Amino acid sequence: MKKIFLYMFLMVLILSIISSFSLIGCKTKAAETTKAAETTAAAETTKAAETTKAAETTKAAKTKFNIGYQIYYSGNDWSLQMAEEFKYAIQHDYADMIDNLYYVDDQLDATKQLNNFDDLVVKGCDIIFVSVLDPNAMNAKVKEAVAAGIIVIGFAIDVKGDFTSVVATSDYGRAKTSALWIAKDAGVKGKVLLINGGAGTQTAIDYKNGVVDAFKDYPDIKLLPETFSQWDWAIAKKITQDTLTANPDLAAIVTDNDPRYSAQVFIESGKPLIPITWHTNNGALRVWKELKEKSGLKAFAVQKPVTVSKAALDIGMKALKGEEVPKAVDWPFFTLTEDKIDEYYRPDLPDNLWFPTFLPDDVIQKLYSK
Amino acid sequence: MGSILKKYVYRYNAVIFVYIFLIIIFLGFSISFPIFRSSKNLTNILIQIVPLAMVSIGQTIVLIGGGVDLTVGSVISLTTVIMANFLGDVPSVTIIRILFVFAIAIVIGIINGFICNETKIAPLIVTLCTSSVIDGAVLAYRMSPGGIVPKELGNFINFKFGIVSVSTLIVVVLYIIFITIMSRSTFGIHVYAMGGNSEFAKMAGINVKRVRIMTYIISACLACVTGIVIAARMGSGLPTVGAPFLIDSLTAVIIGGTGFSGGHGFVLGTLAGAVMISVISNALNMANVSPFYQYIAKGAILLIAMIINSRKK
Numbered sequence: 019m020k021k022i023f024l025y026m027f028l029m030v031l032i033l034s035i036i037s038s039f040s041l042i043g044c045k046t047k048a049a050e051t052t053k054a055a056e057t058t059a060a061a062e063t064t065k066a067a068e069t070t071k072a073a074e075t076t077k078a079a080k081t082k083f084n085i086g087y088q089i090y091y092s093g094n095d096w097s098l099q100m101a102e103e104f105k106y107a108i109q110h111d112y113a114d115m116i117d118n119l120y121y122v123d124d125q126l127d128a129t130k131q132l133n134n135f136d137d138l139v140v141k142g143c144d145i146i147f148v149s150v151l152d153p154n155a156m157n158a159k160v161k162e163a164v165a166a167g168i169i170v171i172g173f174a175i176d177v178k179g180d181f182t183s184v185v186a187t188s189d190y191g192r193a194k195t196s197a198l199w200i201a202k203d204a205g206v207k208g209k210v211l212l213i214n215g216g217a218g219t220q221t222a223i224d225y226k227n228g229v230v231d232a233f234k235d236y237p238d239i240k241l242l243p244e245t246f247s248q249w250d251w252a253i254a255k256k257i258t259q260d261t262l263t264a265n266p267d268l269a270a271i272v273t274d275n276d277p278r279y280s281a282q283v284f285i286e287s288g289k290p291l292i293p294i295t296w297h298t299n300n301g302a303l304r305v306w307k308e309l310k311e312k313s314g315l316k317a318f319a320v321q322k323p324v325t326v327s328k329a330a331l332d333i334g335m336k337a338l339k340g341e342e343v344p345k346a347v348d349w350p351f352f353t354l355t356e357d358k359i360d361e362y363y364r365p366d367l368p369d370n371l372w373f374p375t376f377l378p379d380d381v382i383q384k385l386y387s388k
Numbered sequence: 389m390g391s392i393l394k395k396y397v398y399r400y401n402a403v404i405f406v407y408i409f410l411i412i413i414f415l416g417f418s419i420s421f422p423i424f425r426s427s428k429n430l431t432n433i434l435i436q437i438v439p440l441a442m443v444s445i446g447q448t449i450v451l452i453g454g455g456v457d458l459t460v461g462s463v464i465s466l467t468t469v470i471m472a473n474f475l476g477d478v479p480s481v482t483i484i485r486i487l488f489v490f491a492i493a494i495v496i497g498i499i500n501g502f503i504c505n506e507t508k509i510a511p512l513i514v515t516l517c518t519s520s521v522i523d524g525a526v527l528a529y530r531m532s533p534g535g536i537v538p539k540e541l542g543n544f545i546n547f548k549f550g551i552v553s554v555s556t557l558i559v560v561v562l563y564i565i566f567i568t569i570m571s572r573s574t575f576g577i578h579v580y581a582m583g584g585n586s587e588f589a590k591m592a593g594i595n596v597k598r599v600r601i602m603t604y605i606i607s608a609c610l611a612c613v614t615g616i617v618i619a620a621r622m623g624s625g626l627p628t629v630g631a632p633f634l635i636d637s638l639t640a641v642i643i644g645g646t647g648f649s650g651g652h653g654f655v656l657g658t659l660a661g662a663v664m665i666s667v668i669s670n671a672l673n674m675a676n677v678s679p680f681y682q683y684i685a686k687g688a689i690l691l692i693a694m695i696i697n698s699r700k701k
Contacts (some may be wrong), residue, residue: 153624154623252701
């Protein structure tokens with residue numbers, strides 16, 4: 019008897035889960051036109067190549083659209099803020115163009131990304147925004163979708179293919195700029211450690227190429243074998259510890275990971291800090307400011323901005339309206355020098371807020387006060 | 389007749405329950421979300437199920453035999469990379485690539501089985517170490533997504549008869565083969581016996597070492613088939629593509645009624661587990677549930693399935 023009750027209870031639970039989806043999920047109608055806060059006008063450096071005539075006549079006739087956004091990895095605050103920038107911008111600037119808005123999470127998994135893309139197509143999306151994990155794999159899907167009249171905007175990660183438009187920041191460029199600062203401005207000579215991001219990703223390949231090319235003209239710099247942190251600060255810290263033990267004469271670090279934990283290794287071991295390329299999240303800026311004052315840290319930040327999603331949105335919505343959009347948009351990376359830290363650092367906000375941001379203060383407070 | 393039916397229901401009650409659960413989920417979503425039952429979406433689901441359903445067969449057999457195979461994800465990644473890059477961009481070498489990946493898979497299976505047999509190291513640790521070696525080798529061979537899988541292979545694997553693709557048919561055939569092997573062949577009986585108690589199995593004259601190696605070879609080969617299907621679908625190789633399949637395959641197997649303790653479980657149950665995971669993922673997207681709530685919903689549904697299943701056992 020007990021068993022029967024248990025099973026009945028579990029069945030009811032399942033059915034209630036499913037029915038609750040139908041209540042909460044069905045439609046994310048474009049909601050509030052939130053009060054306007056100043057959105058920094060994006061300095062769109064459109065390194066325009068060819069332009070494509072996006073949006074067919076059928077689209078031009080529509081006024082409301084189904085919009086799909088693929089979050090490439092929800093386990094990463096950078097990717098999440100990129101999605102938040104998109105969410106805010108679309109509700110604020112394009113609320114009247116939204117019929118349905120769909121978000122899916124690719125979990126940094128290329129197969130899941132394909133599945134999610136297929137799901138968004140089935141749901142009748144007129145436009146899909148995607149940060150492509152495997153360009154070759156995605157290209158066939160994108161080609162089919164574009165042929166079927168769907169606008170596909172690749173963003174954040176630079177890819178070639180049949181996309182309506184790709185809005186990306188050059189990983190090669192930001193790596194080269196970071197490395198050139200080490201070589202020229204910081205005047206480093208000797209061993210340099212490269213802490214790259216995720217092994218097996220195009221971003222990591224481009225990042226390494228940028229660093230290697232930058233150091234070509236500086237024979238006094240010896241680049242140590244590349245390391246991968248998988249964008250995990252704990253791994254980056256361990257890499258720094260190990261490298262410092264094996265190379266006590268380490269002269270600088272170029273990192274595509276949170277630099278705070280590399281700096282921490284020097285503090286913990288009582289060694290003087292060496293030049294490190296930096297990040298622009300609030301926590302990193304706090305530590306940079308502290309270490310600059312206490313220990314004379316020399317750093318320079320070159321950041322792939324989270325605002326690239328907003329730039330992609332603007333391009334995508336133009337395409338939906340039937341306007342011509344560039345096939346490729348180079349969204350510039352953001353650089354920050356030590357004299358400008360105070361312009362961005364916010365002691366009242368949490369560490370994981372990334373700069374620059376288009377999010378107004380009230381939205382930031384709401385998001386990060388949870 | 390009634391007693392035979394009772395016997396079957398008693399024997400397969402865990403599997404039957406998983407299927408009932410799956411039907412409830414399927415009907416629930418179909419009624420709540422018409423788009424979920426659209427033919428276009430059903431086609432998608434049938435394609436999305438394929439890799440997980442394939443790789444989970446091998447995992448089931450290893451678990452029934454009392455082991456566990458953590459190399460499946462690595463073998464999938466290795467296969468996609470070789471299928472896209474080995475011997476350059478020459479379509480005519482497809483058969484050589486396929487033979488080569490199978491040869492590697494067999495070697496990996498032999499190594500896993502051999503180390504488990506000859507040492508007292510737990511299979512979990514053995515396969516964790518070999519998967520690390522494979523992952524490193526894959527990244528050393530190909531550090532980024534790329535290469536080209538011959539279009540002909542992609543066209544064949546992805547060819548559709550109505551809403552059913554060739555890859556789905558391959559899954560069906562594989563399940564028929566392995567359900568038959570595990571329920572009707574001597575090898576199947578030996579695997580169950582070994583998983584139940586390997587010492588007793590030895591005393592009963594079963595060559596436990598050979599059977600164990602065979603289970604790992606089957607698992608590696610099925611991971612290899614999965615890798616070929618993924619490579620054909622993606623058209624390229626990705627050195628990290630297999631990683632998510634490790635946890636998903638274990639989840640599918642456990643939902644399907646196979647436990648970690650060995651000696652019991654059913655390949656047919658695993659199919660339901662794999663279908664359930666894929667259906668839930670797809671249905672939550674169709675229901676437009678926020679990605680963050682999807683984790684909660686998926687976890688809750690899978691947990692309920694496992695609780696019920698454990699009580700049925």
